[in-house]
Amino acid sequence: MAAFNLTPSDPSPFILMGNPGLEAAHIWISIPFSMIYIISLLGNIMVLFVVGKEQTLHKPMYLLLCMLALTDIGMSTSVIPKALCIFWFNLKGITVGGCLTQMFFIHMVTVMQSAILVTMAFDRYVAICNPLRYSTILTNARIAKLGLLSLIRAVLFILPLPLLLRRQSFYANHIIPHTNCENMPVTKMLHGDFTVNRTYGLVIALAVIWLDLMLIALSYGLIIRDVLRISSKEAHQKALSTCTAHICVMLMSYMTCISSYLTQRFGQGIASHVHVTFANFYLLVPPLLNPIIYGAKTKEFRDKMGKYICRSLLPGATDFTAV
Template sequence: MLSLNGTIINHPNFILLGIPGLQEVYLWLSVPMCSIYLATLLGNGLVLFLIMTEKKLHKPMYLFLSMLLTLGLISSTAVMPKLLCILWFNLREIAFDNCLIQMFIIHSFSAMRSAVLVAMAFDRFIAICNPLRYASILSNKIIAEIGLIVLVRGVALIMPFPLLIQRLNFCRTNVIFHSYCEHIAVAKVACTDISINNLYGLVVALLVSVFDLVCIALSYFLIFRAVLKLQSKEAHYKALNTCAAHICVILIAYVPFLFSLLTHRFGHNVPLYIHILLANFYLLIPAMLNPIVYGMKTKEIWDRILKIVLKRKVHFDN
């Protein structure tokens, strides 16, 4: 552990410890981590390409999906290259400014992802409860405004994180017990009071998770109430089937988050590597699974993928 020997340094280079306790299996651990990242790049890239090139997919639902996939790509790329450098080459040092940039991207894009899930719930609510006005309510202009709100909220909520870190002094150590620059993990390295960091971090976590989950729950309450008023079981199935992919994505996003949050707050006897793995999975697994879920559950995307695969098969056969 590299010590600063009591010398106060405002902006030190940090050392990311990686995943403490698993150093002996770093090479083996890099295999699933690298596979997750490659699957994320391939899956998200493919679905984004389909949405951009297929006019039939230029609909509100798919525009929101493209926002979600883009956020997943960027947040994964903010984490994985540095993590792989640690696992493969033991390159653990990160400059102070780069650490703040990584922190801002990870936290702000996580907040944006949660807001996009709210927007997607609103989209499903309009599609089922007010289908005749769906296109007029969710026009391209409204979708652009929603996207701007998502961006501004994410930036406004997370911008204080790097500012709060900049005010701290570091004199004990520059070793961060994490695989990336998570806000509280960096703040804990400081030798000055971090109560404001802790308080604001908790406020943001509650504001994002609780507020967004309440909005999503309210949307689905209204959706299920409207579905129950439908006469036929076939209509029930058709209406709920339009929500299946989004419900799966919500579970994929929030279950790892809640596990990570509960483990961090109450799992004091849980090994540190479990905390760090959960924090990584919260960022990486949803980004990998989102395109798979929508590819499997959404007929228009699945049909387009099959068309591309069959065309390639015919081309190779000829």
């Protein structure tokens, strides 16, 4: 049967199906989606507010935490509002340009977050292995430059993805069995030879995920080497306890991302709703848990956050953290 091709200039929209096979449960699925979005927004905005208000938190570690919070907000906001439109109002259409824009922001924020996690690992290495030089090696200005470099790297790596797709034509059956326009589901709709698109996506995934993981592993290898030279057990625990929040965030982010990537690339026999669930998991759960993990594991930040929560709930209350 003959089929017409869809180009980015065509007015015909893509159709995002949401969670294929679970259409009847879309309303119920929307409940955790909306709750996760609200909680992650509140948590990450609280991080930005507390660090911005407290001069004592204007340090490299907390500036990096703010950058992580911004990527978390960007990640969840690029996905959840459109997903809720699908679940609540059955608004499944999205223009080709809108789809490519969403794809760019999803992957750009993911790559930027990976770079921030690498910088956080370097921050922990300097704090533990070179504590006397920490304030000279990692200044706030240098952290800001590293953040800008992370953004530039993410844009340069991801921008070719939508640009390559714009040059291709799509099959007439432009239905995407997903809640969002990730690269792999969109690439599967291409008509003709799309080897370049798939190869570039694979190269970027390997370059970003595995290279960044190797740099993080190198940082922690050097940390463990220096910590083992310390004879005091108490010093061991104190040194490693400063890394627990970053380790938890890093493992959660990379494990969910790698699981989603492997499921989509090699899980041809897996049901569509499982693919969608894995993909949404790595986009929704880290933004929800990152501020909770840092709030629970970082005493200085926890105390400051507790002070503002007490003030908001009990305006006339005493600052208990100062007692």
